[in-house]
Amino acid sequence: MLNEPASSRYDQPTARASAPPTADDLLQADLRAHVASVMAIQSEVFTPTEDEPPPLLAQSRLVATFEGVLLLDSETAYDRLDALLTPTNHFPVFRPARPERGEAHGPHIIQIISGRINPGPRAWWPNALLFIATLFSVLLVGTDLALGEIARSNPFLAMQLSANPLAQLWRGLPYALSLLLILGAHELGHYFAARQHRLAVTLPYFIPLPFISLFGTMGAFIQLRQPMKNRKMLLDVGASGPLAGLVFAVPILFIGLTSARLIPIMPGGVYEGDSIVYALAKIVVFGRFVPDGQVDVCINCSQLAWAGWTGLLVTALNLIPIGQLDGGHVLYALIGERARRLFYPLLAVMIALVFLTDVWLFWVLLLLIFGRVYATPLDTITPLDKPRQRVAVLALVVFALIFVPAPLAQMGRASLLPLPSGSSASLLPLTAFALAAARRWR
Numbered sequence: 001m002l003n004e005p006a007s008s009r010y011d012q013p014t015a016r017a018s019a020p021p022t023a024d025d026l027l028q029a030d031l032r033a034h035v036a037s038v039m040a041i042q043s044e045v046f047t048p049t050e051d052e053p054p055p056l057l058a059q060s061r062l063v064a065t066f067e068g069v070l071l072l073d074s075e076t077a078y079d080r081l082d083a084l085l086t087p088t089n090h091f092p093v094f095r096p097a098r099p100e101r102g103e104a105h106g107p108h109i110i111q112i113i114s115g116r117i118n119p120g121p122r123a124w125w126p127n128a129l130l131f132i133a134t135l136f137s138v139l140l141v142g143t144d145l146a147l148g149e150i151a152r153s154n155p156f157l158a159m160q161l162s163a164n165p166l167a168q169l170w171r172g173l174p175y176a177l178s179l180l181l182i183l184g185a186h187e188l189g190h191y192f193a194a195r196q197h198r199l200a201v202t203l204p205y206f207i208p209l210p211f212i213s214l215f216g217t218m219g220a221f222i223q224l225r226q227p228m229k230n231r232k233m234l235l236d237v238g239a240s241g242p243l244a245g246l247v248f249a250v251p252i253l254f255i256g257l258t259s260a261r262l263i264p265i266m267p268g269g270v271y272e273g274d275s276i277v278y279a280l281a282k283i284v285v286f287g288r289f290v291p292d293g294q295v296d297v298c299i300n301c302s303q304l305a306w307a308g309w310t311g312l313l314v315t316a317l318n319l320i321p322i323g324q325l326d327g328g329h330v331l332y333a334l335i336g337e338r339a340r341r342l343f344y345p346l347l348a349v350m351i352a353l354v355f356l357t358d359v360w361l362f363w364v365l366l367l368l369i370f371g372r373v374y375a376t377p378l379d380t381i382t383p384l385d386k387p388r389q390r391v392a393v394l395a396l397v398v399f400a401l402i403f404v405p406a407p408l409a410q411m412g413r414a415s416l417l418p419l420p421s422g423s424s425a426s427l428l429p430l431t432a433f434a435l436a437a438a439r440r441w442r
Contacts, residue, residue: 027063027088028046028064030088031063031064031085031090031112032044032066034081034084034085035064035066035081035110035112037071037080037081037084038070038071038072038077038080038081038110039066039068039069039070039071039077039108039110040068040069040071041066041067041068042067042068042069042107043066043067043068044064044065044066044067045064045065046063046064060113060114060115061113061114061115062111062112062113063090063112063113063114064111064112065109065110065111065112066109066110066111066112067097067107067108067109067110068107068108068110069106069107069108070106070108070381073382074094074108074379074381074382075230075232075379075382077094078092078094078229078230078378078379078382081110085112086116089114089115089116090112090113090114090115090116091112091113091116091378092110092111092112092113092378092379093110093111093112093113093378093379094108094109094110094378094379094380094381094382095108095109095110095111095380095381096108096109096380096381097109099336099337108381117200117225117226117227119200119225119226122202124203126205127202127203127204127205127206130205130206130207130208131204131206133206133208134180134206134207134208134216134217134220135176135180136169136208136210137208137209137210137213137216137217138172138175138176138179138180138208138215138216138217139169139172139173139176139216140165140169140172140210140211140216141172141175141176141213141214141215141216142171142172142173142174142175142176142216142303143165143168143169143171143172144172145172145175145300145303145306146168146171146172146303147161147162147165147168147171148300149300149301152301172303174303174304174307175303175304175306175307176216178252178256178303178304178307178308178311179215179216179217179307179310179311180206181248181252182245182248182249182252182307182308182310182311182314182315183204183206183217183219183220183245183311183314184204184220185244185245185247185248186220186241186242186244186245186314186315186318187204187220187221187222187241188204188244189240189241189242189243189244189245190222190237190238190240190241191203191204191222192240193236193237193240193241194222194224194237196236197228197229197233197236197237199224199225199226199228199233199237200224200225200226201222201223201224201225201226202222202223202225203222204220204221204222205220205221205222205223206219206220207219207220207221214310215310219314224237227377227378228375228377228378229377229378229379230377230378230379230380230382231332231333231336231377231379231380231382231383231384232333232382232384232385232388233377234329234332234333234375234377235329235330235333235334235384235388235391235392236388237329238326238327238328238329238330238333238375239326239329239330239333239391239392239395241318241326242315242318242319242326242327242395242398243391243394243395243398245311245314245315246311246312246315246398246402248311249308249311249312249315250277250281250308250312251308252304252307252308252311253278253281253304253305253308253309253311253312254281254284254285254308255304255308256299256302256303256304256305256306256307256308256309257281257282257285257286257297257302257305257308258285259301259302259304259305260297260298260299260301260302260305261297261298261301262286262290262295262296262297262298263295263296263297263298263301264294264295265291265293265294265295265296271291271296271408272299272309272407272408273404273405273406273407273408274404275312275316275401275402275403275404276400276401276402277312277401277402278309278312278402278404282297312402312404313404313407315398315402316399316402316403316404317363319395319396319398319399319402319403320346320350320367320399320403321339321342321346321396321399322343322346322347322367322371323343323367323370323371323372323373323374324370324371324373324374324375326395327395327396327399328371328374328375329374329375330392330395330396331392331396332374332375332376333384333388333392334384334389334392334393334396336380336383337380339374340372340374343371343372347364347367347368347371350363350364350367351364353405353406356405356406357405357406357407357408359406359407359408
């Protein structure tokens with residue numbers, strides 16, 4: 001038996017009232033309209049699926065994914081959409097749909113994430129305390145250098161002065177102020193670049209390392225408290241620190257070398273390694289390359305020379321083009337996701353350096369842990385402009401010029417550094433710098 005509709009005009013079915021839209025329906029309509037203002041939408045998904053990438057931030061949640069073709073250039077489109085989403089506590093993420101074709105080629109993906117990052121202010125007193133502690137720590141190293149220089153001409157006087165080292169801390173000011181100037185310029189370069197882009201960022205944290213370090217510090221770092229918008233911003237923040245530090249490190253090195261002296265080479269000592277810049281600096285100052293088989297520069301005879309060489313070393317370590325290091329930011333900003341493909345080739349180079357000096361062993365281990373994580377901006381579609389491409393290339397060239405394949409090693413030269421004869425004595429301070437650099441952008 002069929003249940004047919006009644007034929008009587010009194011028995012006609014009545015239209016049911018449609019259900020009112022839910023809050024989710026209204027939100028989806030708003031998001032769709034906002035995205036449609038910058039993209040010709042081809043597909044949309046409002047329920048995250050397993051094959052979609054996770055949100056960038058732990059406290060955020062993926063709300064929607066749209067695929068299509070941008071109607072505007074990606075940077076303008078991102079700014080417009082971000083402004084529309086701000087009142088609803090959402091933000092966009094731009095990704096190429098076909099990364100193998102290059103970021104600038106469509107189609108593109110726009111992800112909508114809930115939970116904007118709005119960090120509050122942080123207290124400044126921990127930064128001040130760490131800076132004071134680091135100043136004391138590097139003053140100890142500078143004082144040791146000063147007393148060592150006095151001991152070369154008057155051992156008895158040096159012994160008397162070392163009986164009360166705290167009263168002699170003023171003698172370490174040249175090294176302390178020079179090194180802190182280099183490190184401070186490096187970190188403030190990052191800081192002011194971040195502030196120029198209106199990013200929430202902490203003041204520099206200086207890390208003291210007294211008594212057991214050649215340098216008196218593990219370096220310094222700042223913490224970015226918001227994700228970077230695009231690769232332009234990533235390049236500006238990443239490259240500004242090393243380049244700013246280099247502006248002070250090179251002149252300090254040259255000034256220091258003019259007050260250093262050449263001493264006869266004695267076998268069995270630990271020596272400071274040569275970079276291209278350091279080698280050229282010695283040629284300019286001394287008129288020839290040293291070591292020449294007979295003499296070498298006594299770098300710890302000059303506090304400024306030791307501070308300048310250390311500053312170049314720190315800059316080079318930060319510019320290694322892998323992962324969370326400044327050089328990793330520069331490389332990712334320049335070539336995008338292709339930077340990840342270079343991780344294992346670059347790691348293989350670092351492993352090869354271990355056979356040259358065991359200094360790099362801990363660096364390899366740290367890069368295995370931290371190196372595969374890159375600072376990915378919210379918009380990976382917008383490419384670098386030409387001026388920033390030149391800056392990125394400049395930063396990588398600088399890395400090649402100041403990189404030291406064997407920072408500290410024993411190769412039959414004068415014992416110029418206050419180290420035991422084994423090169424493994426240099427592992428602790430270099431590992432400390434590695435940790436500080438690796439933590440910088442986490």
